[in-house]
Amino acid sequence: MDAEILAFGDELTSGQRLDTNSQWLSQRLAELGIRVLFHTTAADDLAASVTAIRQALARADVIISTGGLGPTADDLTRQALADAAGRGLYRDEEALAQIRRMFARRQRPMPERNAFQAMFPEGSRPLPNPHGTAPGIELELARAGRPAALFFALPGVPAEMREIWEQSVAPALRRLAADRPRVIRHRQINCFGVGESDLEQMLPDLIRRGRHPTVGITVHQATITLRVTAEGASEAECRAAIEPTVATIRSCLGDLVFGEEDEQLQDAVARRLDERRQRLATAEGGTCGLLALWMAGVGSGGAYAGGVVLPRLNPSGGVLGIPRELAERHGPVSSELATALAQQVRQRYRATYGLAVTPFPPEPYEVEQGAAAQCFVALDGPGVTTARPFSLAGHPAIVRERSAKQALNLLRLYLRQTD
Amino acid sequence: MDAEILAFGDELTSGQRLDTNSQWLSQRLAELGIRVLFHTTAADDLAASVTAIRQALARADVIISTGGLGPTADDLTRQALADAAGRGLYRDEEALAQIRRMFARRQRPMPERNAFQAMFPEGSRPLPNPHGTAPGIELELARAGRPAALFFALPGVPAEMREIWEQSVAPALRRLAADRPRVIRHRQINCFGVGESDLEQMLPDLIRRGRHPTVGITVHQATITLRVTAEGASEAECRAAIEPTVATIRSCLGDLVFGEEDEQLQDAVARRLDERRQRLATAEGGTCGLLALWMAGVGSGGAYAGGVVLPRLNPSGGVLGIPRELAERHGPVSSELATALAQQVRQRYRATYGLAVTPFPPEPYEVEQGAAAQCFVALDGPGVTTARPFSLAGHPAIVRERSAKQALNLLRLYLRQTD
Numbered sequence: 001m002d003a004e005i006l007a008f009g010d011e012l013t014s015g016q017r018l019d020t021n022s023q024w025l026s027q028r029l030a031e032l033g034i035r036v037l038f039h040t041t042a043a044d045d046l047a048a049s050v051t052a053i054r055q056a057l058a059r060a061d062v063i064i065s066t067g068g069l070g071p072t073a074d075d076l077t078r079q080a081l082a083d084a085a086g087r088g089l090y091r092d093e094e095a096l097a098q099i100r101r102m103f104a105r106r107q108r109p110m111p112e113r114n115a116f117q118a119m120f121p122e123g124s125r126p127l128p129n130p131h132g133t134a135p136g137i138e139l140e141l142a143r144a145g146r147p148a149a150l151f152f153a154l155p156g157v158p159a160e161m162r163e164i165w166e167q168s169v170a171p172a173l174r175r176l177a178a179d180r181p182r183v184i185r186h187r188q189i190n191c192f193g194v195g196e197s198d199l200e201q202m203l204p205d206l207i208r209r210g211r212h213p214t215v216g217i218t219v220h221q222a223t224i225t226l227r228v229t230a231e232g233a234s235e236a237e238c239r240a241a242i243e244p245t246v247a248t249i250r251s252c253l254g255d256l257v258f259g260e261e262d263e264q265l266q267d268a269v270a271r272r273l274d275e276r277r278q279r280l281a282t283a284e285g286g287t288c289g290l291l292a293l294w295m296a297g298v299g300s301g302g303a304y305a306g307g308v309v310l311p312r313l314n315p316s317g318g319v320l321g322i323p324r325e326l327a328e329r330h331g332p333v334s335s336e337l338a339t340a341l342a343q344q345v346r347q348r349y350r351a352t353y354g355l356a357v358t359p360f361p362p363e364p365y366e367v368e369q370g371a372a373a374q375c376f377v378a379l380d381g382p383g384v385t386t387a388r389p390f391s392l393a394g395h396p397a398i399v400r401e402r403s404a405k406q407a408l409n410l411l412r413l414y415l416r417q418t419d
Numbered sequence: 420m421d422a423e424i425l426a427f428g429d430e431l432t433s434g435q436r437l438d439t440n441s442q443w444l445s446q447r448l449a450e451l452g453i454r455v456l457f458h459t460t461a462a463d464d465l466a467a468s469v470t471a472i473r474q475a476l477a478r479a480d481v482i483i484s485t486g487g488l489g490p491t492a493d494d495l496t497r498q499a500l501a502d503a504a505g506r507g508l509y510r511d512e513e514a515l516a517q518i519r520r521m522f523a524r525r526q527r528p529m530p531e532r533n534a535f536q537a538m539f540p541e542g543s544r545p546l547p548n549p550h551g552t553a554p555g556i557e558l559e560l561a562r563a564g565r566p567a568a569l570f571f572a573l574p575g576v577p578a579e580m581r582e583i584w585e586q587s588v589a590p591a592l593r594r595l596a597a598d599r600p601r602v603i604r605h606r607q608i609n610c611f612g613v614g615e616s617d618l619e620q621m622l623p624d625l626i627r628r629g630r631h632p633t634v635g636i637t638v639h640q641a642t643i644t645l646r647v648t649a650e651g652a653s654e655a656e657c658r659a660a661i662e663p664t665v666a667t668i669r670s671c672l673g674d675l676v677f678g679e680e681d682e683q684l685q686d687a688v689a690r691r692l693d694e695r696r697q698r699l700a701t702a703e704g705g706t707c708g709l710l711a712l713w714m715a716g717v718g719s720g721g722a723y724a725g726g727v728v729l730p731r732l733n734p735s736g737g738v739l740g741i742p743r744e745l746a747e748r749h750g751p752v753s754s755e756l757a758t759a760l761a762q763q764v765r766q767r768y769r770a771t772y773g774l775a776v777t778p779f780p781p782e783p784y785e786v787e788q789g790a791a792a793q794c795f796v797a798l799d800g801p802g803v804t805t806a807r808p809f810s811l812a813g814h815p816a817i818v819r820e821r822s823a824k825q826a827l828n829l830l831r832l833y834l835r836q837t838d
Contacts, residue, residue: 011637013455015445016605016646019438022460026434036432037467041441041458044635048456055474071616072636073626105791106812111616131814157638159814216435227435282728288715292708292728297819301730308738309701309711309726319727319738319767348738 001176003029004038004060006052008068008077009156013043021066021161028165032173033183034062044068049080057084057141057149062173067156069134071114077153078137082121085141089119092135095126099133127152127168132160136168150176185238189226189249191256192265192409199224202252206245213241215249221401223265258412265408270299272415273352280411281349282307283320283341285332285359286375290404305349310341311359320344333358335387338378342387346380353381357407360392360399377407384414420601422448423457423479425471427487427496428575432462440485440580447584451592452602452650453481463487468499476503476560476568481592486575488553490533496572497556501540504560508538511554514545518552546571546587551579555587569595601650604657608645608668610675611684611828618643621671625664632660634668640820641813642684677831684827689718691834692771699830700768701726702739702760704751704778705794709823724768729760730778739763752777754806757797761806765799772800776826779811779818796826803833 005025011017022039029036037060042052049068056063068077082089096118103110117134120126127136137153152169154161177183191199196219200207206215213230226249230241250257258268273280280303282291288311295304308319322340330336338358346354358376378387390406392399424444430436441458448455456479461471468487475482487496501508515537522529536553539545546555556572571588573580610618615638619626625634632649645668649660669676677687692699699722701710707730714723727738741759749755757777765773777795791812798805809825811818 007458009637010635010648011646012442013445013458014449014605014648015442015447015455016607017637018442019458023431023434023437026432028434030433035462036434037462037464038471039426039432039438039458039460043454043456045456051478052457059470070638072619074635106810108614108617111614111620113616113619157814159817163814218435284711289708289711289726289728292703292730293712296707296728296730304730306730306738307708307728309708309715309728311711311715311720311723311725319725 001034001061002059003034003036003062003064004040004056005029005036006056006063006065007039007041007156008044008049008052008065008080009041010044010074012041012067021156021158024158024162025064025066025165028170029062029064029173030184031186032170032177034173034177044074044076046076046080046083049076050084053080053084053151057143057151061147061149062176063149063151064169065151065153066161069117069136069153069155071111071117071133078116078119078121081124081137081139081151081153085121085123085139087122087124090122091115092118092120092126095120095135098128098135102133127154127164129155129160129164130167131163132157134160136164138168138172183233183235183238184229184231185235185242187228187242187246188261189228189246189253189257190259190263191224191226191253192222192258192405193256194224196224199253199256203249204252206248213238213245215245221398222405255413255416258409264294264298265405265412266294266298269408269412269415270295270303272412273303274299276415278352279303279305279349280353280355281305281345281351282407283345283354283356284309284404285311285341285357287357287400287404287407290400291355291357291407294404294408305351307349308345320348333361333375335376335378335389338376338387339380339385342378342380343385353379353411355379355407355411357403360403375403377403377410379407379410379414381414383418386410386414420453420480420595421478422453422455422481422483423459423475424448424455425475425482425484426458426460426575427463427468427471427484427499428460429463429493431460431486440575440577443577443581444483444485444584447589448481448483448592449603449605451589451596453592453596454603454650463493463495465495465499465502468495469503472499472503472570476562476570480566480568481595482568482570483588484570484572485580488536488555488572488574490530490536490552497535497538497540500543500556500558500570500572504540504542504558506541506543509541510534511537511539511545514539514554517547517554521552546573546583548574548579548583549586550582551576553579555583557587557591601652602654602657603648603650604654604661606647606661606665607680608647608665608672608676609678609682610643610645610672611641611677611824612675613643615643618672618675622668623671625667632657632664634664640817641824674832674835677828683713683717684824684831685713685717688827688831688834689714689722691831692722693718695834697771698722698724698768699772699774700724700764700770701826702764702773702775703728703823704730704760704776706776706819706823706826709819710774710776710826713823713827724770726768727764739767752780752794754795754797754808757795757806758799758804761797761799762804772798772830774798774826774830776822779822794822796822796829798826798829798833800833802837805829805833 042048124139134155139151216227230238232238289309292307341356342354356378373392374389461467543558553574558570635646649657651657708728711726760775761773775797793808
């Protein structure tokens with residue numbers, strides 16, 4: 001069973017927007033053991049859309065499209081699908097009622113144009129979209145001498161696309177795949193605290209072609225992900241193949257591993273804080289609220305007490321009441337300031353831990369001669385008061401993310417050490 | 420003249436890597452006035468690669484491929500291109516000598532496998548790759564009754580692809596385009612404060628097929644972008660065609676338009692604050708630091724004084740010293756609390772404006788019967804103290820972004836009104 005992914009939109013073919021939906025869908029299809037042979041992106045042009053759909057129907061068994069289901073005149077997917085299948089369009093009254101309810105909940109009248117989103121190719125069925133006005137479309141198309149092809153049209157808004165995938169598409173494909181047991185399984189190990197090639201050298205020749213299970217390595221904003229992939233006749237067979245490789249990786253990397261699958265550093269930290277019924281408060285200079293944003297959205301939410309953001313180089317003013325002399329004597333980018341910020345924010349929010357990142361010195365962070373600029377990260381808690389410098393070298397676009405991760409990692413390692 | 424972009428690689432079709440090359444190439448082609456109708460991505464499979472090349476040759480005048488030119492067994496582009504064109508492969512001695520020199524400079528012996536990178540389809544010519552071992556390929560293919568199609572095969576490593584593009588492909592395409600001077604120009608108008616179809620209904624039939632310049636509409640996290648695209652013989656001609664449409668859009672939409680091109684709401688707000696030498700402080704409940712993160716990173720940076728994050732439903736505690744009675748009397752999700760937060764944070768940070776978002780009530784934000792849950796946004800400044808409720812309906816993944824934008828928009832409209 002082969003799949004093809006179609007993405008519709010001028011904003012994609014003109015390069016104005018990067019297509020991330022096709023990657024996400026490919027990953028989900030791989031998890032179901034379905035191989036993707038082609039991605040096709042077509043402009044908002046009826047002829048081009050019909051061509052893309054026809055050629056996908058000729059060579060793939062499962063086709064997933066994204067985009068072109070909106071209410072405006074350049075949304076052509078429903079018409080193109082009807083044309084490619086040689087069908088007319090019908091209006092689905094239940095889908096229309098659902099769209100009307102969506103507007104009613106938002107206390108807005110439904111624009112007439114949105115009624116078009118309740119039109120579907122004959123023989124297809126709507127896939128409910130709980131959070132948007134564009135229902136998806138499922139259409140089964142008979143083919144001569146072969147099993148029918150299955151077409152799923154999803155909206156281009158990533159959150160809506162993902163929700164319809166989870167609720168409607170994945171269950172349908174799982175039922176199909178159940179008859180044809182060949183599965184692909186992945187396991188992800190997430191690491192922080194070392195560079196990519198240093199980490200690779202700690203592993204005994206795991207990352208090479210032809211090995212089974214395969215091990216891939218990718219880096220995203222200083223988090224390194226190892227991906228172990230096995231293919232087999234069953235889930236259990238894949239799991240059994242993956243397990244020893246994961247054990248080897250964990251024993252080689254020790255403390256560098258902080259989680260598996262989608263778990264990020266903030267998830268790992270929030271999980272431990274939740275288990276220990278402890279709370280964290282943050283004082284942020286150069287990271288500008290990134291720690292707050294990450295921590296407030298994870299775990300029970302109860303592990304994050306709140307925080308302050310002080311982007312300026314003079315952090316003495318105002319809200320945390322750091323004595324002016326302290327900032328003047330040591331400078332804002334100092335271990336003394338970092339420690340004072342961590343202590344103060346911990347007290348003010350009555351939290352178990354205070355975590356602070358100083359402001360960053362003025363750019364450029366990386367200098368031609370000598371060492372790169374630094375920031376300081378401090379942790380204050382019961383039995384611990386520590387500050388550490390971290391280099392701001394590296395790509396400027398990820399300095400903020402990496403510094404926030406350095407701070408979380410300081411707390412993570414402390415929690416681990418005191419378990 | 421239409422173009423198609425091909426990307427080869429299992430790492431793309433399996434979702435292990437995000438394809439950014441196709442976007443980059445689309446942007447470069449648009450700059451040259453060449454429209455892209457399709458992107459096609461094919462797995463490392465000879466039949467799939469040949470299919471992709473053949474269908475591109477049938478429908479595009481210029482084809483740019485990336486990937487599959489490496490030395491390993493899964494690099495199939497040179498073979499697929501030869502097969503699709505019905506040609507054999509020849510060895511280019513100068514290209515081979517160049518690959519040997521590359522290894523000599525790195526003081527490493529050349530693996531035998533790399534000699535394959537000096538093989539080219541008959542009738543094609545190598546495109547020099549100054550920093551890698553994979554030369555590109557240029558092949559002109561005659562077509563019955565039409566001008567010849569031009570195929571450029573480039574490596575998948577982004578830096579090498581871009582260098583060969585600049586050195587070889589762009590000059591060749593510029594020579595072609597010189598005979599047929601045709602450029603494409605875009606202009607983006609960014610709007611906030613209304614739904615997509617309501618906004619479309621405010622425009623007099625601009626978004627329809629066949630109109631020139633074309634107007635496209637996309638939504639990203641409640642920001643609506645209108646894209647005006649003109650084609651013409653020169654940059655000046657395109658500009659002249661675009662200008663009246665932009666003027667019409669601006670006069671129909673008025674205050675809803677906050678910026679052009681890449682400008683986001685926070686950029687527009689920071690620009691005005693910088694011009695007025697004013698500063699903003701923020702108190703965030705449900706938005707959890709998103710306002711801080713956005714505002715600290717834009718403009719001179721001086722327009723953002725700092726902020727506090729109070730994710731909990733009881734925001735009285737600690738740092739801002741809101742009287743407990745106030746929270747108890749009105750509840751944390753109230754206009755009174757929002758106003759008190761805006762006033763306090765403005766004072767504490769000695770800022771011109773205080774902007775506050777209350778905590779969000781517990782999920783679900785959207786209810787089946789009756790109105791959706793709300794949060795309150797308040798603005799405090801010289802001569803203004805105002806609070807407004809905003810609905811939390813819509814996808815939970817963008818509730819935070821939309822609420823932060825509602826807050827910025829409140830300030831933006833106030834700044835505009837007092838200009």
